[in-house]
Amino acid sequence: MSDALTLAQQGWPAAFPAVTLAHYLFVSAAMFTVGLIGFLTRRNLIIMFLCTELMFQAAGIALVAFGRYHLDFSGQTFVIFILTVAAAEAAMALALVVLLFRKRETLSADEWTEMKG
Amino acid sequence: MLHQALHLLPTLAAAPPAHADSGAAATPGGQLLMLVPALCVLAALFSALSGPLKIRSKIPGYFSVACLAGAFVAVLLTYLGHESGVKIAHGFEWITFKWGDGPGQALTGNFAFYVDSLTLLWMLFVTGLGALIALYSVEYMADDVGLGYARYFFAFNIFVLSMSCLVMADNLLLLFLGWEGVGLCSYLLIGYFYKKPVAVAAAKKAFIVNRIGDLGLVLGLLATFVAFGTLGYDPLFAMIRAGVDAKGAPIADSWVTDVIPLLLMAGAFGKSAQVFFYVWLPDAMEGPTPVSALIHAATMVTAGVFLIARMYPLYAADDDHMALSLVAWCGAITALWSATIGMSIFDIKRVMGYSTISQLGYMFAGLGLLAPTGAAFHTLTHAFFKATLFLAVGAVMHGFGGQLDLRRLSGVARMRGFGIVGLAMLVGSLNLSGVPGTAGFFSKDMILAQGFSTPASMIEAPQAIAWVLLLTAGLTAYYTFRAFFRVFTGPVEYLPGDDEHLLEHGRHPKGTTLAEWHKQHGHGHGHDHAHTELTGVAARRAHGRKDFDPTTEEFDPHPPGWAINASLVICALLAIAAAALYFVKTPHAEEGGWVGGMIERSSAAFHSPHEFNLLGITSHSAMYLVSALVGLTGIAVAAFLHAPKGWQGLFLGSRDTAATSRADALTPRLGRVARWARAKWYVDELYDWFLVKPLRGIAYVSSWIDKLLVDGLVDAAGALPARVGRVLRPSQSGVLHGYAAGMAGGVALVLLLVLIVLN
Numbered sequence: 001m002s003d004a005l006t007l008a009q010q011g012w013p014a015a016f017p018a019v020t021l022a023h024y025l026f027v028s029a030a031m032f033t034v035g036l037i038g039f040l041t042r043r044n045l046i047i048m049f050l051c052t053e054l055m056f057q058a059a060g061i062a063l064v065a066f067g068r069y070h071l072d073f074s075g076q077t078f079v080i081f082i083l084t085v086a087a088a089e090a091a092m093a094l095a096l097v098v099l100l101f102r103k104r105e106t107l108s109a110d111e112w113t114e115m116k117g
Numbered sequence: 118m119l120h121q122a123l124h125l126l127p128t129l130a131a132a133p134p135a136h137a138d139s140g141a142a143a144t145p146g147g148q149l150l151m152l153v154p155a156l157c158v159l160a161a162l163f164s165a166l167s168g169p170l171k172i173r174s175k176i177p178g179y180f181s182v183a184c185l186a187g188a189f190v191a192v193l194l195t196y197l198g199h200e201s202g203v204k205i206a207h208g209f210e211w212i213t214f215k216w217g218d219g220p221g222q223a224l225t226g227n228f229a230f231y232v233d234s235l236t237l238l239w240m241l242f243v244t245g246l247g248a249l250i251a252l253y254s255v256e257y258m259a260d261d262v263g264l265g266y267a268r269y270f271f272a273f274n275i276f277v278l279s280m281s282c283l284v285m286a287d288n289l290l291l292l293f294l295g296w297e298g299v300g301l302c303s304y305l306l307i308g309y310f311y312k313k314p315v316a317v318a319a320a321k322k323a324f325i326v327n328r329i330g331d332l333g334l335v336l337g338l339l340a341t342f343v344a345f346g347t348l349g350y351d352p353l354f355a356m357i358r359a360g361v362d363a364k365g366a367p368i369a370d371s372w373v374t375d376v377i378p379l380l381l382m383a384g385a386f387g388k389s390a391q392v393f394f395y396v397w398l399p400d401a402m403e404g405p406t407p408v409s410a411l412i413h414a415a416t417m418v419t420a421g422v423f424l425i426a427r428m429y430p431l432y433a434a435d436d437d438h439m440a441l442s443l444v445a446w447c448g449a450i451t452a453l454w455s456a457t458i459g460m461s462i463f464d465i466k467r468v469m470g471y472s473t474i475s476q477l478g479y480m481f482a483g484l485g486l487l488a489p490t491g492a493a494f495h496t497l498t499h500a501f502f503k504a505t506l507f508l509a510v511g512a513v514m515h516g517f518g519g520q521l522d523l524r525r526l527s528g529v530a531r532m533r534g535f536g537i538v539g540l541a542m543l544v545g546s547l548n549l550s551g552v553p554g555t556a557g558f559f560s561k562d563m564i565l566a567q568g569f570s571t572p573a574s575m576i577e578a579p580q581a582i583a584w585v586l587l588l589t590a591g592l593t594a595y596y597t598f599r600a601f602f603r604v605f606t607g608p609v610e611y612l613p614g615d616d617e618h619l620l621e622h623g624r625h626p627k628g629t630t631l632a633e634w635h636k637q638h639g640h641g642h643g644h645d646h647a648h649t650e651l652t653g654v655a656a657r658r659a660h661g662r663k664d665f666d667p668t669t670e671e672f673d674p675h676p677p678g679w680a681i682n683a684s685l686v687i688c689a690l691l692a693i694a695a696a697a698l699y700f701v702k703t704p705h706a707e708e709g710g711w712v713g714g715m716i717e718r719s720s721a722a723f724h725s726p727h728e729f730n731l732l733g734i735t736s737h738s739a740m741y742l743v744s745a746l747v748g749l750t751g752i753a754v755a756a757f758l759h760a761p762k763g764w765q766g767l768f769l770g771s772r773d774t775a776a777t778s779r780a781d782a783l784t785p786r787l788g789r790v791a792r793w794a795r796a797k798w799y800v801d802e803l804y805d806w807f808l809v810k811p812l813r814g815i816a817y818v819s820s821w822i823d824k825l826l827v828d829g830l831v832d833a834a835g836a837l838p839a840r841v842g843r844v845l846r847p848s849q850s851g852v853l854h855g856y857a858a859g860m861a862g863g864v865a866l867v868l869l870l871v872l873i874v875l876n
Contacts, residue, residue, distance in 0.1 A: 040857055048853075109853045116851025 024065030031058035045097045045107045049090075056086055143351045146204035147232035150285060152191040153244065157278035160184035161271050168267030175262060178255035181270045185248035185277060192240045199237060201705070201718045205287050205351065206230040212290060221346025221363055226290030231350050235719035238493060238712065239284045239423055242500045243416050245691075247277045249684045250415075253508055254407040256680035257515055269309060269405070276302035280416055284423060289338050289348040292424070296334065296388065299417045300327045306412060307404040319400035326397040330387010334424075337380030344373045350427070354720055357430040369436040378432050378440030381424060382447075389421030389477045392447045395455060396801060399470040406511025409466065414473045414507050415500040422480045422496050426489055429721040438487075442577040445485020449585040452478030454798075456592040461794040464521045465600045466510050472549060473503055475593060482586055483564035486571050486579055487725050490709035490716045491563030494699070497712060498556035501692040502548035508685050509542035512677040513604065519614030523600055527775035528609035528761075534676020539605045541689040546601045548692050550594035551748040553741070556695035561590060562744055563709060566736040570727045590744055594751025599759045602770065603778070607761030610775040613672045708737075758783065 035054030042048055060079045067075020097107070104111045160181040167177040208228035215223040230236070251273060258269050279298025286292040308320030338348060345353055346363035362368050385391075390398035401413045412418070425432060425444065432441050452475045459471035476499050483492030513520070513529055516538075520526055530539025548557035568583025576582075677685070703714030716722060727735070753769060758780040760766025761773065772778040784791045793799065850856075 036861055040854060040861065043854075112853065113851035115849060117846035117849030 021065055021069045025062060028058045028062040028065065031055070031061065043108045043110055045100065045109055046094075048109060049093050049097065053086065053090065056082065143203040143205045143231070145207065147195055147199075147206040147230060149191050149195050150206050150230050150232060150240075151208055153188040153240070153281045153285070154278050156184040156188045156191075157274050157281065161274035161278065164267050164270035164274060166267075168264050171263075172267075173263045175255050175259065175266070177267055177270045178251065178258070181274055182248055182251045182255060184274070185244060185251050188277070188281070189241075189244040189248050192237065192244050195232065196237045196241060199232070199234065202233070203351065203720075204232040206232055206285075221342075224290070224342060224348065226288050226294075226348060228291060229287040230285035231287035232285070233719045234715040235423075235426060235493070235721050236285050238497065238715045238719075239419075240281065242497055243280050243284060244277065246411060246415050246500060246504055246688075247273075247280075249687055250407045250411040250504065250508070252680055253410075253511070253684035254405070256678050257407050257511060258405065265309075269306070272302050272305040272309075273408075273411075276306070276412060276417070280420070283420055287350055289341060289350075289353075292427075293334065293338060296384070296420065297331070299412070299420060300324065300331070300388070303327075303401070303412050303417055306408040307401045309405055309408070310403070313403065316403040319397075319403040323397040323401050326394050327387050330384050330394055333380045333383025333387070334385075337377050337384060340373075340377045340380060344368070344377065350720070354430055357434050360434060368434055374431060374435035375439055378428070378435065379443070381428055382440060382444055385421030385424045385481075386447065387421075388424075389418050389481070390474050391421070391451045391478060391481060395451060395474045396804060398474055399458075399467050399797070402464075402466045402470045406466065406507055406514055409470070410504045410507030410511065413470065414503040418473060418477055419480070419496045419500065422477065422484065422492060425481070425484050426493060426716075426721040429484070429489055429723060432484075433487075433723055438575050441485045441487065443485070445482050445576055445579070445582050448478040448481025448483075448485060449582045449589075450478070451475070452482065452589045453585050453592070454478075456589045456596065457794050458797050459596040460592055460599070461791060462797070463523050465523050465604055466507075466514065466521050468523075468596055468600050469503070469506055469510055472506075472593065472597065473499075475589060476503065476549070479561065479564055479586060479589070482582055483567065486564065486568045486576060486582060487723060488564055488567035488571075489721045489723050490706070490713045490725070491560065491567055493716050493721070494563055494709060494712040495557075495560035497698070498548065498560040498692070498695045501688060501695050502545045502555075502557055505541050505685065505688040505692050506545035506549065508681070508688055509538050509545060512538040512681050512685065514614070515681070516674045516676055517611055517613050518616035518672065520612060521614065522612075523603040524776045525610075525612040526604045527607045527611070528605070529611070530605040531609055532674060532676070535674075537682045537685055538677060541685040542601060542605055544689040544692055546597045549597045550752055551590055551744055552594075552752070553745040553748075554696065556692060556699070558745070558748070559696060559699040562737065562740045565590070565744055566740040567725055569740070570725075570736040572726055575726065587744065587747055591747040591751040594748040595755045598752045598755035599780075602755060602760040602766060602772075603775075606765040607770075607772055608774065611674060 032055050035051045035056075035058060038051035038054065039048050042051065060082050063075040063079050063082075065075075067073065067078075100112065101107055160183075163180050164177040206229060208230070210225075211228045212226040213223060214225075217223070251270070254269065254273065258266055261269065276299055279295045279302060281295070283292050283295030283299060286295060304320050304324040307323050308317050310316045341353070342348055344362045345356055347353060356362065357368070360367055360369055362371070362373055368374050387394045390396075398413060398418065402409055404413070432438075432444075435441070455471040455474040455478065459468045459475065462468060462471070476495070480492045480495050480499070483489070483495060510521075512535070513526065516529075516535065517526060529535050530542070548555045551558045551561045565583055565586055568579050568586060571579040573579060698711040699709070701711035701714075703711060703717075706713035706717035709716065753767070756767045756769040758770075759772060759778045760770025762771055766772070770779075796802075
C-alpha cells in the first residue's frame with residue numbers, strides 16, 4: 001500500500017461474487033443478536049463470557065466484510081488485533097471466573113451484587 | 118546606615134553631651150559577657166537532655182548552679198575591668214530588614230551587648246541570684262528528680278538566658294526578644310505543677326496579661342523606629358542627647374517624647390505588674406517558690422523598671438515630664454493599693470507577692486520622681502531581701518507540706534532545724550519594713566526624700582506621691598511583721614498543707630480544723646517539745662518515701678537541708694551587706710553610694726533636683742527620722758495585734774494560739790473595708806465582669822456565627838452532592854444483567870436516534 005490505491009484500483013478480483021456484503025452483515029448481526037440475548041438471559045458466568053466472545057466475533061466479521069468491500073486491509077488488520085486481545089482477555093476472564101467460583105462455589109452471576117448502591 | 122543618619126543632623130555636633138561619661142562614644146569590648154548566654158544555653162541543653170537520658174539524680178541541678186555561677190563570675194570580671202563609658206560586645210549579625218539605602222530604611226537587631234554600668238548593675242544580681250536560687254532549687258525540687266527536674270532546670274536556665282539578653286541587649290529588638298523569652302519561661306514555670314488546674318490557670322493569666330502590656334511595648338518599638346530610624350541604643354541616645362529625631366526636628370515638645378514613653382510604660386507595667394496589670398503576679402505564686410523568688414520577685418518583674426531606666430534619656434527629654442509624672446503616680450497608687458491587700462490576706466506567700474507589687478510601685482515612683490538612682494538601689498536591695506523572704510517562705514512550705522496559711526502555723530522559728538529560716542525571714546522582714554540601718558531603709562529613703570525635694574514644676578504633685586509612699590511604708594512594715602510574728606514566733610503549732618505527697622499517703626487531715634487535728638494526733642500545741650525532738654530523724658525518714666505508712670507514722674515537718682540553708686544564709690548576708698553599698702564613696706556621684714556611681718556613669722544618669730532645705734535639714738536627713746518612725750510604728754502595731762506574749766512579741770503581744778489574735782476582734786469593726794481588702798478589693802471579679810465575661814460573650818456569639826453561618830455554608834456544599842447521590846443511588850442495582858440491559862438499551866436508543874436524524 002505504498003500508494004493511496006485500493007485493491008480494486010490495483011485490479012484485484014472479487015472472491016465470491018455471489019456472496020454480497022449484505023450476507024456477511026446479516027450473519028454478523030445475527031451472531032451479535034444471539035450473543036446479546038444470551039448475555040442478557042443466561043446466569044452462568046462462563047456462558048455469559050462465551051456470549052461476549054460471540055458478540056466480539058460478530059463485530060470482527062463485519063469489520064472483515066467491510067474491509068473486503070472497500071478493498072482495504074485496515075479491517076483485517078484490526079480484526080487480527082481484536083483476536084489477539086480477545087485471546088488474552090479470555091485467559092484473564094476465565095481465571096477470574098475460576099476465582100469467583102472458588103469464593104461462592106457457584107457460577108451464577110446473581111451471587112455478585114456488591115456494587116448495589 | 119546609622120552613621121549616615123547622624124551625619125544628616127547638623128545640630129548633633131554642636132550639642133554638648135549631657136554627661137561626660139554617658140556621652141562618650143561606644144567602643145568595642147566586654148566580649149567576656151558572651152560567656153553568659155553561652156553558659157546558660159549549655160546548662161539548658163544539659164538539663165533538657167537529662168530527661169530523655171533518664172538521669173535520675175540532682176546532677177542537672179548542680180550543673181546549672183555551676184554554669185550560672187560561671188556566668189556570675191564572667192559578669193563580675195567584666196565589672197571589675199569596667200571603668201566608665203559604654204562598650205559594645207558584638208556577637209553576630211542577626212536580624213536585618215533592608216528596603217533601601219537611605220536613613221531609616223533598614224531595621225537591624227544584632228546579637229550584641231551594650232555594656233555600661235546600668236547593664237552591669239542588673240547583670241550582677243540577675244546572674245548572682247540566679248546561681249544562688251538554682252542551688253536552693255536543687256534541694257527544693259528534690260521530690261521531682263527525673264523528668265520534672267529536667268523540665269524545671271531547662272526553663273530556669275532559659276529564663277536566665279532571656280533575662281541576660283533583655284538586660285544586655287544593645288538594641289530594643291534584642292531586648293524585646295529577651296522580654297518575650299522571660300515571659301515564656303515565667304509561663305512555663307508558673308504552670309510547672311501542670312496537674313493543678315489553679316497553676317495552669319495562673320500561668321495562662323500571667324501570659325495573657327503580659328501580652329496586653331507587650332502590645333504597648335511593640336507599638337513603642339515601632340514608634341521609636343519611625344521617629345529615630347533605628348533601634349540601637351548607641352545612635353538612639355546620641356540623637357536623644359542632641360534633642361532631635363532622625364529628621365533633625367526637636368523632640369522636647371513633639372509627640373516623640375510623649376507617645377513613645379507612654380507605650381513603653383504600658384509594656385513595663387505589664388511585666389512589672391503595675392496598676393491594671395498587677396492581677397497576674399499574686400496568681401503567679403502558684404509556681405514553685407524558688408521561681409517566685411527569682412522570677413516574680415527579684416529579676417523578671419524588675420524588667421519594667423530596667424526598661425524605663427534604660428530609656429531614661431527619652432523620658433527625661435520631655436519638657437513637661439508627662440510620662441514620668443504618670444509613672445510616678447501609677448507606681449505610688451499601686452504601692453498603696455497592693456499594700457492594703459497584703460495587710461488583710463492570710464496566705465503568706467501571696468502577702469509576699471503583693472508586697473513585691475507594692476515595692477515595684479516604689480521603684481516606678483522613684484523613676485517618676487526623677488530619682489533613677491533610688492529606683493535602681495531599691496531594685497537591688499529588694500532583689501536580695503525579697504529573694505531572702507521568698508526562700509524562707511519556701512522553706513516553710515517545703516517543711517509543712519505546702520502550708521501557707523498564717524493562721525495554721527506558729528512558732529516555726531523555734532522548731533528544730535528552722536532556726537536559719539527564721540533568722541533569714543527576720544533579716545528580710547527588717548529590710549522590707551525599712552528598719553533603720555538596713556539596706557531597705559536606705560533605698561526606700563532615697564525615693565521618699567527625692568519625692569519631697571522634686572519641684573512640682575517638673576512632676577505633678579511630687580509631695581503627694583511621697584506622702585502616699587510614706588503611708589505605704591507604714592503599711593508595709595505592718596503586714597511584713599504580721600506574717601513574721603504569726604508564723605515564726607509564738608507557741609509551736611502547725612497543720613500540714615495539702616501537698617500531693619501528703620494526700621497520696623493519707624497523711625493530710627483534709628477538712629479538719631486545727632483543734633481537731635491536734636486532738637486526733639496529740640501533738641502540736643502543748644506537746645511540741647516531745648515532738649520537735651523527733652523531727653530530725655523521723656522527717657528525714659518519711660520524706661519522699663513512697664511506702665510511707667500513715668497508720669504508724671504521722672506528718673513530720675521537714676527541716677531544710679544544707680542547700681536551702683546555704684542559699685538562705687548567703688542571700689540574707691547579701692541583703693544585710695547591701696546596706697554597706699550606700700556608704701561606698703565613689704568619685705562618680707555625690708549621693709547614692711555605689712549604686713549612685715553606677716547609675717551616674719550610665720545612660721540613666723540624671724541630676725535629681727533638690728529644692729527642700731529647711732534650716733539646714735535636707736530631705737534625706739528628715740526622711741531618715743520620719744521613715745524610721747513610720748516603719749517602727751508599723752512593726753509595733755503588728756506586734757500589738759499579732760505577736761505572742763513575752764520578748765518574742767516585743768512585750769506588746771498577747772497571742773497564745775496560731776489561729777486567733779487581737780486583730781480578729783478589731784477586724785469586724787472596720788466593717789466592709791477589711792472584708793473588701795481581704796477579697797482583694799474584688800478586682801479579679803471586676804475584671805471578670807467587665808472584661809472576661811463580655812469577651813466570653815463575644816466569643817460565644819462568634820462561635821455560634823461560625824457554627825451556623827460559616828460551617829453551615831461549608832456543610833451545605835458538602836450536603837448537596839450527598840443528597841443528589843442519595844436520589845441516584847437506587848439506579849445502581851448491583852445486578853450484572855441490569856447493567857447489561859441498560860447498556861443494550863442505551864445502544865439501541867442511540868442507534869434509533871441516529872436513524873431518526875439520518876432520515
